[in-house]
Amino acid sequence: MKLIPHELGSLVEQSIQAAQAAGDLPAFEIPAIVVETPRRPEQGDYATAVALQLAKPARMNPFHIATQIANHIPQSEIVGAVEVAHPGYINFRLNEDWLRQQVEAILAEGDNLFQLSLGTGKRAQVEFVSANPSGPITIGRSRGGVIGDTMARILEAAGYDVEREYYFNNAGRQMRNLGNSLRIRYLEALGRPVEIPGEDDDTFYRGDYLIEFAQDLVREQGDALAEADWQPFKEYAEKRMFEWIRSSLSRIRIHHDVFFNENSLYDNGAVWDVLKALDERGYIYRAAVPENASPEEREDAGGKGEAVWFRSTLLGDQKDRVLVKSSGEPTYTLPDIAYHVNKLERGFDLLVNVLGADHGAQYKVVQYAVSALGYDASKINVIINQMVRTVRDGKEVRMSTRRGIYDTLDDLIDQTSPDVVRYMLLNRSPNSHLDFDLDLAVKQSNENPVYYIQNAHVRCAGILREAQARGVSDEGADLSLLGDAELTFIRKALQLGTEIEQAAISLEPHRIAFYALELARVFHPIYDNVRALHGEVPLETGKARLRFYRAAKVVFRRVLDLMGMSAPETM
RNA sequence: GCCCCUGUAGCUCAGCGGAUAGAGCGCUACCCUCCGGAGGUAGAAGCACAGGUUCGAGUCCUGUCAGGGGCACCA
CATH class of the missing domain: 1.10.730.10 (Isoleucyl-tRNA Synthetase; Domain 1)
Known part of the structure; x- marks a missing residue:
């Protein structure tokens, strides 16, 4: 179906050309014509202020310009009436029979x-959620999930071929901690003497779900894993956690087409290729402290080995970033850069990345890096959504997966409905902070x-x-x-x-x-x-x-x- | 200290440089009992503050104040 503002804008443009040809308007470059819906009904169904914009280039009274444009508007089945209003608005009324x-x-159309x-023949990718499988999906993460999935639906409606992607990391310290935590719970479930780490141990995942996983594991495997290290536990926890995350998301109709494992960027060497490419372009150096470190930082650096740094300050960053730790292990940033290079290489016309505010700084480093590598960083579009605070009984409920205090998406859906969750998390500008009032959400009132x-x-x-x-x-x-x-x-x-x-x-x-x-x-x-x-x-x-x-x-x-x-x- | 986001009605929030700033909830008064599980009409009430740019600023720029988030060899 026709988009009315486009139709009317095109009529206005034709009208200006006709008026210029007839000598009723002087020569000037025709600007992009914005047609909008006025607030007040007497101002018509659609209106444009283009004559006001043209007053200066045409060196004419805007009302006069508007009158000339209105006079030259071509016939159209959608237009019922054209009116000119002071100081120079052109107001359109739609043809009621056509309506x-x-x-x-x-x-x-159904x-x-x-x-x-708009997007016909173009491919778009939306990356969202991308939570590591270390805990259940929280309300905060769900916001990005709803925004991302709705964005994908809108892009599909706009004609794009859309791919939904989930990026995750199942390696690294946090996953090792998760495996270790499950191992402790497993030994506990077996009745072996084991000490549960205290509140101050932030390497221990405290969530009750690990107790449940441990019991299931005992049922499935008995004490076969009693002497095992963290690895099989990590694998089991990851599998269970992913099933949980995916089923939670599925309840609010979120499905991803591609699950992209960060590990694959190590397996195919992409991470090191990126590092090498940056090095060849002069963006890499080895040092214990950044080149532009202050004297205080230099003193604090005592004992630190040499790390590999990205000279991102050359591109406007506030400080250089570590890509490889002195231990030889890359930071999160390096694979993240490789990941975005990978996305760009896949040939999408539009990339959208839905991120939480706590990752807002990270994507800038990625953009610096991909532009350093000669890619068009502006292809990477980011929707940053601000934090969700969950409020219950008028008080904020703190969310921390590791401490085991969290509001899961599942809980929220159980208390309300998938539709309520989707709407509540969508009905706010992403860069506005969202207080999710659990008491209110639970209420089924008007x-x-x-x-x-x-x-x-x-x-x-x-x-x-x-x-x-x-x-x-x-x-x-x-x-x-x-x-x-x-x-x-x-x-x-x-x-x-x-x-x-x-x-x-x-x-x-x-x-x-x-x-x-x-x-x-x-x-x-x-x-x-x-x-x-x-x-x-x-x-x-x-x-x-x-x-x-x-x-x-x-x-x-x-x-x-x-x-x-x-x-x-x-x- | 630096960076990002936000300050609009009692509350939660929209608002694209354009005409008299909008919703929902709550509040006040009234209507409807039906083709309807949550219905309708009317009313009171607001752009944090100070400068600037512009023919025109809630919208852009600068500063002040207030709230949130980020500033790791975490992810």
Whole structure:
């Protein structure tokens, strides 16, 4: 379907050219024409302030420019009226007959409503969640999960071929700690003398789930592992943890296409290739302290061996970064660089990386490195989402996987529903801090917008069911019988395409959540007043209204699907 | 100390350099009991502060104040 702002923008552009050709407007370069929806109804359905922008280059009064543009607007089936308002706005009113016909257009598109061509033929990758399998998935991580998956859905709607990726690390110290922790729990479960580390030991994972894993392990293997080191325990814990994470994510309809193991970057030597490439370009040096270290840092460095440094300050970083520790072990940064090189080499047209605020600094180092290697760092787009604070009884609940205090996604879903979780975590700009009030989320009251939106779909489904039961068909309905109230909804529904486009371009999935609520706000009063099967409503009018509700149902279903939410037939 | 994010209605938050700043919840008053499990109408109430850029600033820039996060040879 057409995106109205584009159609109108194109008409304005043609109009300016025509006016220039006719000598009614002087020569100037035509800027990008922004057409938006004004707040107030008397300002039209769509408007542009382009004449105000042109006042300076055209050296003319903006009202006069607007008048000339309005005079030269070509004929179009979508335009009902063009008006000029002071100081120089051009306001458009849509053709109401055309609007009514859009009910059929919406029905024809169905589940693919506003499938755009923005990304047609292009491949996009969205990387999100990417939690290491050291603990259950928390609410904080889930935010990135919901943002990432919704972003992926929006990009798909925009026409991209989208791949969802999960990057993880199952090596390193934390996983060794996890294995060791399970080993201790295993020995405990066997009744062997073992000391449970105290609260101050942060190498020990305290979560109860390890006790459960240990019991399962005893059931499966008996005491066969009593003399084993941490390794088999790590492998077992990892396997169980991944199953858990994936099943939790699956409950809120999040699925990844690719699970990318950091280890593969060691196996194929990519990590060392990257290091070598950086070295060849003069970005690498060996030292105990960074080259630009202060005298204090030099003194503090006593005893440290030589590490391998990335001269990132050459690219604007605040300090150089260690890529390989003096122990010979790479830091997290080096494989992360190799990973992004790998992504870029895979030929995606668009890369989106959903990160928590605590990783916000990290991606900059990666960008410095990939641009040092000659790649286009701007291809890596990052959505940084701020922290989620979970609040219960008015107090913050601290989350720490290692200390065993956490709010898991599972807990939250159990207390609410997948749809509530998805909406609550989406309905906020990512760079806004989110207080997740567990008490409120648990409440199933009308404080919760999720039900309000879904109920719009339910109402449409309900009336169509009722119509079927009564044997009333809306086939071939005369849409000219639709009134102003229905037109209001159709206008709003037709904005969905622009919302998808904007959300895809600016990488702002939360826009859909806000739009959904606005759409429901427009819908409910109409449903209240516009009866389809009421005794006083003439049959033909009723049929047209049923047709309208059938289209409304399609719109709500599409919007809910974009957010990964269910579109229930009944409440 | 430095870097990033945020300060908009009582609360939780939208707001793309453009017209009289919007929702939800809560509050106040009223309507509906139906095609409906969570319905509707109306009302009070706000851009942290100070400069600047612009024809035009909640939006861009600088500073101040306040909150959160980050500044590891952790991931």
